Amino acid sequence: MPRNKFHGLKRPKLRQSWSKYNLFNLTKVSTPSAANKTFFQQKWLAKSMTRGYHNPQIKEKHWTRMFDRRMPSVVPMDFRYLAQNDGSEMALGRGSGLDGGEDGRARRKQKTPYMNMAFHPLERRLDTAIWRALFASSTKQARQFVVHGAVKVNGKKMVYPGYQLNPGDMFSVEADKVMYATGAKKRRKDSPKSIQDIKDLREERRALAREQQQEMEEQEDSDAGAATLESDEEREAMSGKPEDHADPKVALKGLMMRAQKILDDSKRKLSGKRQQELRQFSRSIKKTMSKLRGIEEGNVEDTIDGLESGLAEILTKIPQDELPKEVKLDSAAAAEQRDQATSEPEEPQSSEPAVSRQTGKVDEYRARKDAELLHAALARANENPIDTSKPYATPWRPREFMSAFAFIPRYLEVNQNICSAVYLRHPVARPGLAEVPSPFHGETLGLAFNWYLRRR
Missing domain, CATH: 3.10.290.10 (RNA-binding S4 domain)
Structure with missing residues (x-):
């Protein structure tokens, strides 16, 4: 050894x-x-x-x-094959290990x-x-x-x-x-945590620090953008739609300002997932602005239209009561345009608006999924409890x-x-x-x- x-x-x-x-x-x-x-x-x-x-x-x-x-070793013996053949097909290819296939041609066997x-x-x-x-x-x-x-x-x-x-x-x-x-290996004898848990905790802290630093950088960029918003050109971009402007850079700035305004005004009420989507949308606009010179003129309008539809899709997921007043009309109009574009049969009209009905369905679905996830987590915790007396880290996880x-x-x-x-x-x-x-x-x-x- x-x-x-x-x-x-x-x-x-x-x-x-x-x-x-x-x-x-x-x-x-x-x-x-x-x-x-x-x-x-x-x-x-x-x-x-x-x-x-x-x-x-x-x-x-x-x-x-x-x-x-x-x-x-073993040789597969198919009783159907043995019943149909008498062994003469084994002589095909002069004993080179070939046998006849269904089409009559020779076929080489797999080696053992x-x-x-x-x-x-x-x-x-x-x-x-x-x-x-x-x-x-x-x-x-x-x-x-x-x-x-x-x-x-x-x-x-x-x-x-x-x-x-x-x-x-x-x-x-x-x-x-x-x-x-x-x-997983135990970190200390009197602790239920494993070495993997400590590593995961450190990674989470590093990811949180990176996210906070990124948020600070985005906040600084938004403050700088708000300071330069005094020009008439950018006010026009903020109030109108991107396709109304000939300059694509102004249209992209307007989209970014709208997303940042929604994020700043509704930060306390929005869920973390919606905030992440808005931040990701702002980053995609910044990347597009940095690559604007390399994009062909015919594809610029398509890119701006895609970003506009992406922002409208995010707005439909946010309840209207949590949106700023300036954005409510734009999101409702975008939702109405998408409903008209689809070829599905019209639903019977009701007294409630379509956006509020959709929001209610999303909230019910989210509450049901949260309850299911909580029930599954409690079941896993009961089956795999924390016990410091065990020689392995608890709750148990694979090595x-x-x-x-x-x-x-x-x-x-x-x-x-x-x-x-x-x-x-x-x-x-x-x-x-x-x-x-x-x-x-x-x-x-x-x-x-x-x-x-x-x-x-």
Whole structure:
């Protein structure tokens, strides 16, 4: 077992672990070059790489006794195909592995990756099966669980990590051990918060500081724009519509001033989402003004029309009582124009205006969604409470960098609710698929297999 640097970053060393360093090494691994190496050197390098990943806790002498040159595989047998054919079609292509398709032409079969099964005896080990079932974050941790008596096989405690599972065996791990292994790391023993929670809190604070700084910059820009609003040209842009002006810069300034005025006058009453939309609208206008010279003359009017329709759409989402007086008429007119443009059948008229009815529907929908979200949050809090006595951070959340390794092989049936799994059968190779998970290329695994084949 390696004792120095378990995860080498300069020379990637892959391990059966969920570590972030291992994830980094997975992105760097490649098939070693064979240009300046003899066949012996190629086999030795492949053996070194693959043994470093496939359970390096086992001594090499022990593994050579476990090695088996017979690699299990299966051939799919279709009873319909066997009933319709007598085997003569296998002679197509002079024995080159071709069989006739539906159109009568030869079709090449998928190759079976036999060499990927070189380390299949290790998949029967109990510690490897626990790691494959996502009950531990590494094979070393799974080995520790077995030695400490937290694992049962067929209802009996098993303390031997090298126990060879047979088809049908069920193994289970204590739930607290699994939640400790797969959950976020705890920051302190007397605190329920995890290291990830602290990182997220710092990111939220940084994002809030950036947002406040951005708001201050926008406020300074709006103050500067309000100070220069005394000119007759910009007063005209503020009162009229953008399409009435020949100068596109004046029209864009007018749009920005209208959005800023709505935001300043209704800041306390508007929801945070509407404020964000208005701020984003102001930013888009600023970007358009900065790129105004690069836009062609024919596309300037389309750009201004798009911005105007975007502002009108935002205004329809805001209740009319919360809008400034100058903007109420414009938003109502824009809503009326959109209603006329649509080809839907007219609804029966009522005494209430259309904008107020739409606002009432939005408010009811928002209240119902908020109630559903609150109910779901309370249910999650009851199922996953905060408990400082637990060895893992509460409320429980998955460990970092887990998603890249979260897969379960076909020969295991796992139930995460009771932390148990069944070893269904031994892994096999099929056409185009090998059931022993490995990050290495087939050539590397083939060279490693040849190394142990020669030495036996």
